[in-house]
Amino acid sequence: MAAGRQIRVLILNATDKLDRTLFRVKKGFELRFKLGPSLAALPVEILTNYPEAGQPFQRHQFRPLSWHTGGHNEGDGGDKHCSLHLKRAGSFQFYYTCSGERGGCGAVVVDPELHGRRDNEIISLDAIAMQTLLAKCLGPLNEWEKQLHVAKETGYNMIHLTPLQPLGSSRSCYSLADQLEISPAFAPSGGGNWQGENGWKAVGSIVEKMRKEWGVLTVTDVVYNHTAANSEWLKDTPECAYNLVNSPHLRPSWLLDRAIWHFGLAVAEGAYADRGLPSKISSDEHLQALRKILDETIFPPLKLWMFFQVDVNATLKRFKDLLNKEGVAAKSSGSPNDLVIVQDPRFQRLTSSVSLVKARQVYGNISKEEAVSRFEQHLSELNKGKRQETASHQAQAVNCILGTVAYERLA
Incomplete structure (x- = not known):
């Protein structure tokens, strides 16, 4: 075991109802599955959709975990366990089978690592102080800094921006006319090539400056299901509504x-x-x-x-x-x-x-x-x-x- 590695043990029992329980662990931890008395003598296999190292995450693709023992005697099942070395953040699932029949299941959330001013500065999720700002009220991008600086000076370390895409005719912050483009309302007052990748890069520069110079992180919403009535995409694919x-x-x-x-x-x-x-x-x-x-x-x-x-x-x-x-x-x-x-x-x-x-x-x-x-x-x-x-x-x-x-x- 690597020095300093934190281990969390999850004991599985036949009567446990884990499907409504959320287990939260930190990135870098080792999660060990061990069998309780009701399962210890049975042929149990544990499967998870947490991917192997270097493999992409597939929500519906599960793989079996190997059993290990802590001692030299392979016949000694006292420390029999399966391990997951949690090196990527996200929400993952697991379930076990007994004699080929599916048993209990559960979910594990691996907390992300949020880096502050320096890459080695980790901000705990429990330490987040966040303020929500309506992006449509921020004006041109070259005026954002003075608007956002107020949040920094009042002690917030995270800013939540509503979606940055063009809004629909209702002007609701979550009713998007185009999910892929950046809103023309943010175009700098001086003009220039703003649309497409250039616009997103400009926003990215501000976000990175806020992190490195102010120690303020940024989060925004990914909106797939709320499309404006005047969306061109909706006109082309009316069956999607x-x-x-x-x-x-x-x-x-x-x-x-x-x-x-x-x-x-x-x-x-x-x-x-x-x-x-x-x-x-x-x-x-x-x-x-x-x-x-x-x-x-x-x-x-x-x-x-x-x-x-x-x-x-x-x-x-x-x-x-x-x-x-x-x-x-x-x-x-x-x-x-x-x-x-x-x-x-x-x-x-x-x-x-x-x-x-x-x-x-x-x-x-x-x-x-x-x-x-x-x-x-x-x-x-x-x-x-x-x-x-x-x-x-x-x-x-x-x-x-x-x-x-x-x-x-x-x-």
């Missing part, structure tokens, strides 16, 4: 969103001024008028509850056809509570369903007419429940709308 073709469950939400959008345009044009809702909302009375119009005029025509209900008449017809063909079940089994609405995956109106086979079993040992009558009553109750559930969602939607308007217009 949520839409009503690949995500039909969004049909009710889309319909509601469109209704609110058109309603907002109408409010801005003064179309509801005669109902107490002017284009410029400035009082609680206006908010209450907004609530009333949403509840009484905007939401009812949408009939959103129909996306989650069954067509009672069509379902009863199919149930009658089944009873005419199979007859009423000789005896009843199950409970009406077992008959639940199965959501139509296409999310069309009145196209959800209830299991007719199960309904035949529930309404057994009675006349066909009675079975149909009871099933009809149950379907009506199920539809009523869906309508009530949708009404509660709509009420919450109205509250959210009013909350946002109150924050933006009255706060």
Whole structure:
């Protein structure tokens, strides 16, 4: 063992549930896996996706670890262990098999080494004092230093910058119009070749100066999943975004969103001024008028509850056809509570369903007419429940709308 090497031992037991436990170790440590009493006598193999030296990391590629003993007697399993010499930072997984069957699993986070002014100066993760700055507010790159120097002088040793890529039309710090380019908003006021690699190098120079001269580190976000609506990439590959073709469950939400959008345009044009809702909302009375119009005029025509209900008449017809063909079940089994609405995956109106086979079993040992009558009553109750559930969602939607308007217009 190398002098000064820190060793951490993880003992594995058959009954341990390690999949929800995170083990954190420092870079350069040795992690030893040892078997507890419940596994010591069994043929156990430990596998990990921590790569061998010189090999790239592959998240789903696992390799077995070799067993070693600390003594000269290979038959002595008292110090039997597997080792990982943790020389690279990151999040890694492990699991073990027993007689070829997969057993427990877990994860290990190897802390990175953060270097300060000098390469041999290590800043502990527990010593980080970080300030977040909105990159879009920093201005041209040649003005960054005076902006960032405030953080240094107030004792911060790390600055978190929101994404540096071009922002979309919403101007949200995380809604990116181009994930690969640097924002033109940072172009130095003096001009010059700024885009592409030159821009990233210029940012890199400032980041390195902050580290070496100020002792201040920099971190930023990698954003893959939040793309602006006006992104050219999204126009070229629309299938990469949520839409009503690949995500039909969004049909009710889309319909509601469109209704609110058109309603907002109408409010801005003064179309509801005669109902107490002017284009410029400035009082609680206006908010209450907004609530009333949403509840009484905007939401009812949408009939959103129909996306989650069954067509009672069509379902009863199919149930009658089944009873005419199979007859009423000789005896009843199950409970009406077992008959639940199965959501139509296409999310069309009145196209959800209830299991007719199960309904035949529930309404057994009675006349066909009675079975149909009871099933009809149950379907009506199920539809009523869906309508009530949708009404509660709509009420919450109205509250959210009013909350946002109150924050933006009255706060």
